[in-house]
Amino acid sequence: MDVYEALYTTRAMRRVRPDPISEEVQRKILDAAIRAPSGGNSQTWRFLLLDDKAVLAQLGPIYRRCLEQVWNLVYKDRIAAAAAAPDDPEHAQMLRVQRSAQHLADHFEDYPLMLFSFAQGDPTGGSIHPSTWSAMLAARAEGVGSAWTVAFVFELAAVLGILGVPPEENWQFGSCVTFGYPTGRWGVAPRIPVHEVSYRNHWGTPVGFEIPTPLWSY
Amino acid sequence: MDVYEALYTTRAMRRVRPDPISEEVQRKILDAAIRAPSGGNSQTWRFLLLDDKAVLAQLGPIYRRCLEQVWNLVYKDRIAAAAAAPDDPEHAQMLRVQRSAQHLADHFEDYPLMLFSFAQGDPTGGSIHPSTWSAMLAARAEGVGSAWTVAFVFELAAVLGILGVPPEENWQFGSCVTFGYPTGRWGVAPRIPVHEVSYRNHWGTPVGFEIPTPLWSY
Numbered sequence: 001m002d003v004y005e006a007l008y009t010t011r012a013m014r015r016v017r018p019d020p021i022s023e024e025v026q027r028k029i030l031d032a033a034i035r036a037p038s039g040g041n042s043q044t045w046r047f048l049l050l051d052d053k054a055v056l057a058q059l060g061p062i063y064r065r066c067l068e069q070v071w072n073l074v075y076k077d078r079i080a081a082a083a084a085a086p087d088d089p090e091h092a093q094m095l096r097v098q099r100s101a102q103h104l105a106d107h108f109e110d111y112p113l114m115l116f117s118f119a120q121g122d123p124t125g126g127s128i129h130p131s132t133w134s135a136m137l138a139a140r141a142e143g144v145g146s147a148w149t150v151a152f153v154f155e156l157a158a159v160l161g162i163l164g165v166p167p168e169e170n171w172q173f174g175s176c177v178t179f180g181y182p183t184g185r186w187g188v189a190p191r192i193p194v195h196e197v198s199y200r201n202h203w204g205t206p207v208g209f210e211i212p213t214p215l216w217s218y
Numbered sequence: 219m220d221v222y223e224a225l226y227t228t229r230a231m232r233r234v235r236p237d238p239i240s241e242e243v244q245r246k247i248l249d250a251a252i253r254a255p256s257g258g259n260s261q262t263w264r265f266l267l268l269d270d271k272a273v274l275a276q277l278g279p280i281y282r283r284c285l286e287q288v289w290n291l292v293y294k295d296r297i298a299a300a301a302a303a304p305d306d307p308e309h310a311q312m313l314r315v316q317r318s319a320q321h322l323a324d325h326f327e328d329y330p331l332m333l334f335s336f337a338q339g340d341p342t343g344g345s346i347h348p349s350t351w352s353a354m355l356a357a358r359a360e361g362v363g364s365a366w367t368v369a370f371v372f373e374l375a376a377v378l379g380i381l382g383v384p385p386e387e388n389w390q391f392g393s394c395v396t397f398g399y400p401t402g403r404w405g406v407a408p409r410i411p412v413h414e415v416s417y418r419n420h421w422g423t424p425v426g427f428e429i430p431t432p433l434w435s436y
Contacts, residue, residue, distance in 0.1 A: 026427075030416055032226070034410065039368070045415055046415055047416040126368065134225050141222065165421050189253065197252065198265040198266070202381060203264075203384065207248070209245060
């Protein structure tokens, strides 16, 4: 697959089939992940694949409680505004994201594979995320959809306990990514165009060009 | 370019030529960046391209001071250990990374293009990084090397002031990425193999397979 197709069409795919992800595809996902950069190339990271239904059953109720926290603490105002005027395009988009995220929570135990990532000794905490995004791009190349979530931060101690992460080693939770073959179609997600979110040399100075439609599309 | 070639060969490229990066390539870099996911698809991000030599001249001395802080505060023990036994392979790797990072600092003003990223209202601070990594992968597809640095965090207020980031809007600095056509060759960076950094279902449980050599190579 061309790199641009992967970059443009790897969007959150939360509605997936329960079919397993083969070991061959799992290898491609993880081997791509570890090629990503890390601060000082330290590679102080761990990747935990999860496909044990018993563990998923333990984590599912926790995840649903965490997502409730996300709605109540992070998105409360946006959800209230969206509910008050659901026909506004921006609000409709918010409600779509909410329904999709809630679907993930409601079907947590049904995903065939998840990837938890952890980093150690990273002052900014950001160094783990390129590897996760690489894993998702490699999955896309194999026809596997993914979705990225950090909602577990609201009950992190319980999650780390279930996964057996040694508390004395100070591993930071990076994210949880769900995988699965999507039931829907791949596509280029709509985005705020480049010229509305980009500057050149100084905040507020136009970047110097406009890109009204995606440079890559089907 | 195949997505795996991009994922496997986008390694830090800090030794670059001063040749400019065309607007066409800049468009591809930024348009790929904004396709990345963000928390709740909020896209509360800003991308600032920097190619003004006057601004680079202001930032260069700050960056060199920041990198000194990185060496003194973050890597002090590793550098001391490496200096004491430079022939140890792990130490040699550390010293190579240090020389390469120092090269970036010493030649800060010579890079033809940089990308600063910022996020707003992101509780975990990680949501901006997939977009940055997408920008670097798109650059790779165009033959442009890149290197990711967060060293500016040590003098962030000065940097945000020079770039004109409005303090009252609480933008979080994501990273600074340098771009340039590399003087060296592309290649697959050596990494700790998957089975040494991965588990399945529980911390410490083997992932179930070994990948002794990269699944993609030239």
